Amino acid sequence: MTDIQADLARPLTLARATPAARERGTFTVLPWLYLTPALVLLMVWTYIPLVEAFQLSFYQWNMLPTAPQRFVGLRNYQRLMALPEMRNALWNTLYYILGLFPMSVIIPLFVAIWTQDLTGRARMIYRALIFVPMIVAPVVAAILWRWLLNEDQGLITLGLEGLGLGRIGFLTDPKYALATLTWITGWKLIGFSTLLFSAANAGINPSYIEAARIDGASRWGIIRDIRLPLLSPTILLLSMMTILFGAQWSFAYINVLTNGGPLKSTTNIFYLLWEYGFQTMSAGWSSAAGMIAFAGFAVIAAGCMWLMKRYAVYDN
Amino acid sequence: MTIKASETSRAAGLVTPKSGRLRRLAIHAMMILLSILSIFPIYWMIVTSLRPENETFSTALWPANPTFENYAFVLTRIPMLEMLVNTTVVAAATAALQVATGLFAAYSLVRWRIRLAGLVHGLIALSWLVPFQVTMIPNYVLASRLGLLDTLTGLVVPNAVAAFAILLLYHAMRSFPTEILEAARIDGAKSWRILWQIVTPNMGAPIASLAIIAFISAWNEYFWPLLLSRKPENSVVQIGLQMFMTQEGNLWGPLMAAAALASLPILVIYLILQRHVIESFMKSGIR
Numbered sequence: 001m002t003d004i005q006a007d008l009a010r011p012l013t014l015a016r017a018t019p020a021a022r023e024r025g026t027f028t029v030l031p032w033l034y035l036t037p038a039l040v041l042l043m044v045w046t047y048i049p050l051v052e053a054f055q056l057s058f059y060q061w062n063m064l065p066t067a068p069q070r071f072v073g074l075r076n077y078q079r080l081m082a083l084p085e086m087r088n089a090l091w092n093t094l095y096y097i098l099g100l101f102p103m104s105v106i107i108p109l110f111v112a113i114w115t116q117d118l119t120g121r122a123r124m125i126y127r128a129l130i131f132v133p134m135i136v137a138p139v140v141a142a143i144l145w146r147w148l149l150n151e152d153q154g155l156i157t158l159g160l161e162g163l164g165l166g167r168i169g170f171l172t173d174p175k176y177a178l179a180t181l182t183w184i185t186g187w188k189l190i191g192f193s194t195l196l197f198s199a200a201n202a203g204i205n206p207s208y209i210e211a212a213r214i215d216g217a218s219r220w221g222i223i224r225d226i227r228l229p230l231l232s233p234t235i236l237l238l239s240m241m242t243i244l245f246g247a248q249w250s251f252a253y254i255n256v257l258t259n260g261g262p263l264k265s266t267t268n269i270f271y272l273l274w275e276y277g278f279q280t281m282s283a284g285w286s287s288a289a290g291m292i293a294f295a296g297f298a299v300i301a302a303g304c305m306w307l308m309k310r311y312a313v314y315d316n
Numbered sequence: 317m318t319i320k321a322s323e324t325s326r327a328a329g330l331v332t333p334k335s336g337r338l339r340r341l342a343i344h345a346m347m348i349l350l351s352i353l354s355i356f357p358i359y360w361m362i363v364t365s366l367r368p369e370n371e372t373f374s375t376a377l378w379p380a381n382p383t384f385e386n387y388a389f390v391l392t393r394i395p396m397l398e399m400l401v402n403t404t405v406v407a408a409a410t411a412a413l414q415v416a417t418g419l420f421a422a423y424s425l426v427r428w429r430i431r432l433a434g435l436v437h438g439l440i441a442l443s444w445l446v447p448f449q450v451t452m453i454p455n456y457v458l459a460s461r462l463g464l465l466d467t468l469t470g471l472v473v474p475n476a477v478a479a480f481a482i483l484l485l486y487h488a489m490r491s492f493p494t495e496i497l498e499a500a501r502i503d504g505a506k507s508w509r510i511l512w513q514i515v516t517p518n519m520g521a522p523i524a525s526l527a528i529i530a531f532i533s534a535w536n537e538y539f540w541p542l543l544l545s546r547k548p549e550n551s552v553v554q555i556g557l558q559m560f561m562t563q564e565g566n567l568w569g570p571l572m573a574a575a576a577l578a579s580l581p582i583l584v585i586y587l588i589l590q591r592h593v594i595e596s597f598m599k600s601g602i603r
Contacts, residue, residue, distance in 0.1 A: 111347075
């Protein structure tokens with residue numbers, strides 16, 4: 001794992017570590033001048049809006065500049081918690097995340113371990129090919145799969161029919177739409193995760209493997225007792241990414257392909273925020289739902305960071 | 317390292333030649349499957365886009381009579397070229413600004429030990445955890461107040477800084493030998509000159525990595541343009557693509573041609589800089 005990934009995964013420990021090293025009693029303007037562009041932009045476009053969204057979550061407002069904002073206290077939150085839509089969106093968010101795990105962590109992990117002996121030209125070619133989905137734009141990915149899965153003439157539909165399995169409404173049947181969108185989200189990640197695991201796996205000191213082999217460890221024993229523990233930082237990092245961002249990654253596919261339907265079956269929490277905000281124009285509801293999501297994910301992020309510190313095995 | 321591991325396993329006689337060959341075969345089969353899965357949808361996009369209208373639904377792996385008529389159709393229907401130019405401008409400006417703000421901030425954090433450095437670091441790193449959908453309404457209100465709706469500037473400005481850009485450059489700079497910085501400082505070089513003449517020229521590799529990632533992510537950005545853009549000619553290609561899909565969603569040939577045009581620049585960059593692109597993304601993680 002790289003420093004940056006470690007940093008992004010552990011901002012809090014970093015925040016605590018640095019002040020000890022500072023010089024006392026000197027204050028110069030120059031360093032702050034260099035920091036100004038970054039800090040001003042972060043304040044104006046991230047932190048102040050976050051505070052404003054928090055405030056908005058206690059108001060009723062239809063987003064028209066001329067319309068008044070009416071204070072409603074906690075009513076937005078109460079209404080949201082009672083809405084079946086909200087519960088449905090939260091469940092779907094969980095499905096997206098759990099559904100992504102096989103593609104963003106589990107399969108890549110085993111593919112990486114299993115294919116570690118690959119070398120030379122073949123390895124480079126596979127590497128170049130499986131990385132491609134990562135750089136394909138989400139809108140393009142959505143359109144590609146919309147064509148392949150098209151219910152009338154899509155290649156996969158024709159293939160299924162050839163096998164005598166009949167047509168499946170991948171994007172129009174509430175039973176399958178969520179799984180389809182999860183698959184498209186995962187399609188972009190599977191190759192990248194595999195490469196990340198391969199790199200981490202190749203970085204394991206071969207003398208550990210050698211020593212275990214001399215001790216008569218089996219292939220599976222080596223994987224279980226040496227490789228998996230030493231891969232744990234990457235496993236935890238990718239798991240954390242999937243949990244925190246999985247539902248956000250799927251946003252583009254939902255908006256391009258299903259608009260949250262059929263029958264709300266693909267609406268996740270981030271899509272719900274967007275619907276409340278820019279389709280039904282209820283800024284208060286959107287902000288309240290946003291705060292619930294943000295608080296929830298912040299708690300999960302803190303938990304993940306704690307887990308990473310506690311359980312990740314680093315080979316120093 | 318992997319070479320060594322496999323050699324030793326062979327040398328130790330743990331893998332008999334026959335089962336070894338079978339295993340290799342299985343490994344290749346698995347990787348070929350994964351490669352096809354990754355690349356086939358894109359291949360199918362290109363093939364479909366090159367088919368004449370009466371062949372659109374053919375399942376042949378290559379069009380019998382390849383033609384560019386779908387591309388011509390797209391160019392007459394939507395302002396595709398304008399949108400490609402817009403997207404290039406937006407992505408290049410975003411990348412340049414992320415490099416600039418990142419360089420300044422990273423330099424400040426490496427060169428000086430300021431009070432509140434921990435807080436600054438925390439603010440930068442944690443901004444990454446704030447989902448954009450949570451701040452979108454205040455951002456939208458601010459953008460409309462500043463008159464940034466339906467402008468390219470509006471698409472760039474909120475993305476002019478990125479936590480990962482600052483942290484990437486921060487780590488790269490931290491490994492820069494401090495003796496050189498000290499020497500320059502003792503020689504009386506101003507911090508500005510040290511940054512441009514000493515630090516930046518040595519940051520070529522991380523700056524290039526960052527620029528590649530920033531350009532590609534800005535090119536693929538969808539959500540913010542979705543909020544901001546009104547007219548296709550003022551918008552980026554992702555929005556144009558979605559509009560085209562909504563209007564002509566079942567003209568599969570032209571739709572694939574539009575998608576191909578929208579991804580062409582990125583695919584070309586990837587073909588040329590393939591190893592750099594992969595390594596840049598692996599170094600900085602997913603975003």
